[in-house]
Amino acid sequence: MSTPMDPSIDILISEVGPRDGLQNTKKIMSTDYKKRWIDAAVEAGLREIEVCSFVPPQLIAQMADASEVVAHALTLPGLNVAALAPNFKGAQRAMQAGVHKLTLTISVSTQHSLANVKMTPDEAILSAKKICAFRDSLPAGQRPIIESGLSTVFGCTLEGVVDEDAVVRMAVASVEAGCDEVGLADTTGYANPEQVRRVFRKVRQAIGDKLSGAHFHNTRGLGLANVVAALEVGVTTFDSSLGGLGGCPFAPGATGNIVTEDLVFMLESMGLKTGINMDKLLAIRELVAAGIPDEPLYGYVPLAGLTKGFVAASSRP
Ligand code: COA
Numbered sequence: 001m002s003t004p005m006d007p008s009i010d011i012l013i014s015e016v017g018p019r020d021g022l023q024n025t026k027k028i029m030s031t032d033y034k035k036r037w038i039d040a041a042v043e044a045g046l047r048e049i050e051v052c053s054f055v056p057p058q059l060i061a062q063m064a065d066a067s068e069v070v071a072h073a074l075t076l077p078g079l080n081v082a083a084l085a086p087n088f089k090g091a092q093r094a095m096q097a098g099v100h101k102l103t104l105t106i107s108v109s110t111q112h113s114l115a116n117v118k119m120t121p122d123e124a125i126l127s128a129k130k131i132c133a134f135r136d137s138l139p140a141g142q143r144p145i146i147e148s149g150l151s152t153v154f155g156c157t158l159e160g161v162v163d164e165d166a167v168v169r170m171a172v173a174s175v176e177a178g179c180d181e182v183g184l185a186d187t188t189g190y191a192n193p194e195q196v197r198r199v200f201r202k203v204r205q206a207i208g209d210k211l212s213g214a215h216f217h218n219t220r221g222l223g224l225a226n227v228v229a230a231l232e233v234g235v236t237t238f239d240s241s242l243g244g245l246g247g248c249p250f251a252p253g254a255t256g257n258i259v260t261e262d263l264v265f266m267l268e269s270m271g272l273k274t275g276i277n278m279d280k281l282l283a284i285r286e287l288v289a290a291g292i293p294d295e296p297l298y299g300y301v302p303l304a305g306l307t308k309g310f311v312a313a314s315s316r317p
């Protein structure tokens with residue numbers, strides 16, 4: 001299991017709001033607001049942000065400014081700049097832009113794979129292999145870490161149950177294709193804690209430390225329960241989205257990611273250091289709300305406030 005690179009934290013939170021969050025909103029956030037959001041997130045202590053996806057702008061207009069957003073993010077010291085790509089062209093664009101980490105979206109379920117990237121899962125693995133070979137041909141210093149972001153791992157709105165052996169096979173195939181890491185995503189919000197423990201264990205048995213993080217959606221309210229289950233089996237990297245924005249436009253009924261504010265509150269209350277300042281994190285909501293007016297933002301802690309006497313684990317020596 002990969003551990004956070006920074007020894008001062010226990011858990012790495014990868015903010016995916018600017019990508020997973022914005023890919024599903026009705027209104028387009030201006031490039032200026034995206035930059036200010038990323039600045040504020042770094043100021044709050046976030047160390048990794050998935051800042052955009054490299055998709056055809058005619059398909060997802062929100063991501064037309066991807067290269068400009070990456071260029072800005074790269075000016076922020078200490079930030080691990082991540083982006084998502086669905087295919088070879090997107091991966092090339094992302095590498096040209098200079099991302100540190102590139103996540104490839106690879107569905108385990110065939111129907112979601114076809115709907116999302118117009119490839120079967122096997123074709124997506126071949127594409128990953130080509131992308132990794134291209135990455136390896138670049139000069140040292142220009143080669144991003146490549147993560148296979150396995151989607152619909154815990155169930156699919158189009159197909160229903162997803163075979164756990166197929167998940168393991170896709171994880172192994174991703175590593176064989178040259179991916180450095182494999183993350184498991186509950187794209188559709190189908191996962192339950194018992195399943196999370198079981199599937200993470202199975203995949204770790206097959207690929208060991210190449211298993212990286214967990215990406216949960218809160219569609220059925222089990223997001224944080226699934227985080228606790230994943231913590232129990234040694235997962236230390238979690239994706240989440242400010243205000244719980246998010247959802248795959250090609251997975252019918254998918255809603256937002258787990259809420260960064262609630263996740264950080266839970267982990268810090270449990271004594272796990274994220275390095276993130278709660279007050280600064282909560283303040284970002286206002287900025288995001290102004291950047292995409294009328295878009296609902298979720299989260300319990302932002303509404304209820306911090307508990308009286310709350311002391312974040314990160315603020316302890
Ligand atoms: N970035 C920019 N342009 C791209 C591109 C990319 N990543 N991939 C393809 N294009 C362009 C092609 O050059 C072509 O342009 P042209 O018409 O000017 O020649 C056009 O888009 C169509 O290309 P094609 O290869 O036929 O793509 P497609 O229509 O089969 O779509 C994907 C395939 C993968 C690009 C599309 O399904 C996709 O972007 N899916 C990702 C969806 C997503 O982000 N989901 C959320 C993540 S969970």
Ligand code: ZN
Binds near residue numbers: 185187215247248257
């Ligand atoms: Zn997602």
